[in-house]
Amino acid sequence: MKILVISPRFPYPLEKGDKLRLYHQLRLLSDNFEIVLVSLSDTKVKDSDLEHIKSIVSKVYIFPLLKFKIAIRLLFGIFSNKPFQVLYFFNKNYKKKIKEIIENEKPDIIYNQLIRTAEYSREFKYFKIIDYMDSFSEGMRKRLDNSSLVFQMLYKEEYKRLKKYETEIFNDFDKHSIISEQDKNTFAKEIKDKLKIVPNGVDMNFFQPLGTKKIYDISFVGNMGYRPNIIACEYFEKNILPLITKENKDIKIIFAGARPHSRVKSLENNNIFVSGWMEDIRDAYDKSRIFVAPIFTGIGQQNKILEAMSMELPVVTTSAVNEAIGAQPEKEIIIADTEQEFADSILKLLKEPEFAEQTGKAGRKFVQDNYSWDYQSSKLLDLFSINF
Secondary structure: OEEEEEEOOOOOOOOOHHHHHHHHHHHHHOOOOEEEEEEEEOOOOOHHHHHHHHOOOOEEEEEEOOHHHHHHHHHHHHHOOOOHHHHHHOOHHHHHHHHHHHHHHOOOEEEEEOHHHHHHOOOOOOEEEEEEEOOHHHHHHHOOOOOOHHHHHHHHHHHHHHHHHHHHOHHHOOEEEEOOHHHHOOOOHHHHOOOEEOOOOEOOOOOOOOOOOOOEEEEEEOOOOOHHHHHHHHHHHHHHHHHHHOOOOOOOEEEEOOOOOHHHHOOOOOOEEEEEOOOOOHHHHHOEEEEEEOOOOOOOOOHHHHHHHHOOOOEEEOHHHHHOOOOOEOOOEEEOOOHHHHHHHHHHHHHOHHHHHHHHHHHHHHHHHHOEHHHHHHHHHHHOOOOO
């Protein structure tokens, strides 16, 4: 059987959550299917990255998204009712070319990753699956808080468009997946009852303790150009760090990840180091004692939390983040929802290394039992109606 996959981004390297999700899904599906990948890309794809993906799939088609054309689409999008992030990735000429590819390839299944690619296939009479991944409308709704008046107006409009569009396209697809129960529950009952939860997994063999010398007390990892991560870094520096330095002036923190925003870069000081892109992100995890993620505005499943837990790092994060993960508080994960709770939890873990070690080991076991890719593969294959 053949699957034609349409993705809004080329799925390698793995510096964003949607790319990580698709990459591992392609890897798992390729054991049982022939995969044809059609990827849009707003950045140049390196030859080495292309060759890596070609080792997994049978064919790759890449459609570059030019910045000036994106800008034009977004400008005229004011007069549209479609979400701006759908318009960002949609190109009429590419739709014609993708139609030709579909007609030539004659896939058994078309798999659209994210609602951002729905316009490329929604009217075709093929068996189609769409991966919503996250509730994008809910993510946009959460952005309304702590935003300027201008951005509130923009986010409110995008929220309304997303909410309508997520429902509108539902019946154009035969099957539908989403990453967590938390995201599923933001949809209307008639939709959420049909959504299949397909979580992300973690490569347990890759994300394991390396025994590196500890340089940092705290790490936070992620795409540092992503708004919830930017806000998390700022919240840590402004609200948590002053409480910690009252007791530990020399505490060392690393903010690691691709595309650090200027707002994140500006946080560097005697305590905080902003690394930017790292060839092996495990270095950031393994060189630190604690992973801290004060995320209040994100959606979906936080891959970095599971990766840190898999590396046996004790994790301190919010109840909102853990709602999508389901780890046992104070045993497998530490929950903090206020700046004082974060500071107290961090200081306790630093002062009590045995407690920190126990939490880290319990966290890794939790990930092994619930989020290894081997464990998740059956859910992914079930989405494609395959039983082995």
